[in-house]
Amino acid sequence: MQADNVLKRNTRQKSAIESVVLSSSDHPTALTVCERAKDMVPGLSLGTVYRVLNMLVKEGVVREISVPDAPSRFDKTTRTHAHFVCTVCGELHDVEVDEGSFLRHAKERCIGDEIDEAEILFKGLCADCKGVKP
Amino acid sequence: MQADNVLKRNTRQKSAIESVVLSSSDHPTALTVCERAKDMVPGLSLGTVYRVLNMLVKEGVVREISVPDAPSRFDKTTRTHAHFVCTVCGELHDVEVDEGSFLRHAKERCIGDEIDEAEILFKGLCADCKGVKP
């Protein structure tokens, strides 16, 4: 007997997708994960990537980062939760903020509610695009 | 002569939409704004609501709040930027956090990048849903 929200068979596609995400440091989209995993599993379909990615998110192995007006990014789970997106090129990276004290600060002014998590997204120009723009 | 990103004619639909947003304190979606504005402008279409709402966002009169896996919410512009969404009922409200010091904190660890804005979304159970859930 097994938990019913977990994949029950090991497949080439699942391990390919998992290894791509675990070895990527650039927060790829589902489409990018699919392209990369196709090196190992040629006929891989985007639907399967989404399905497996969602499983991995449920399992806590992978994290999904929602970006307004852009496809979600996927990343191996680490402590960090804050991110920075470049509004020009779309590049996205972690920001190591002290989320703990910020959450505590927020909870103090949300009496009654139960805050479970915080999504923090900074927007602006990345170092590269800043340099290019006059 | 006028700026070319601004509506140039006063219409019943624009003033209805604007007055609905300005008088709503519950962060309505475009669909909700449309329903409410229909009291004043019966045949109002959702496409027009989106068009006008986007204009108002550009003008800075209205703010758009992106919510993952849910339609955007619209709100009259005030100082606050942080929000709380209930993962059960979808209720959304402002959270008065000290965003200034948090932004300063973040900028210190994003050397090279230019942070223009922060989107901060807390997720959890609102007071009502917390009470209902055993």
Next chain:
DNA sequence: CTCCTTAACGATAATCGTTATCATTATCAT
């Protein structure tokens, strides 16, 4: 006040990321 230009409208098709469906394939306990 009427006419005329054209901004803005309503209806509807299109887009895009993501999810659901479903017949086919392939995993793995027997």
Next chain:
DNA sequence: ATGATAATGATAACGATTATCGTTAAGGAG
């Protein structure tokens, strides 16, 4: 090896939003 069925790939469907386009109506000129 075989069979039950989980997982796949292809494709249709979805929901939020945007674009298109023929029609309507602001609002300035006469």
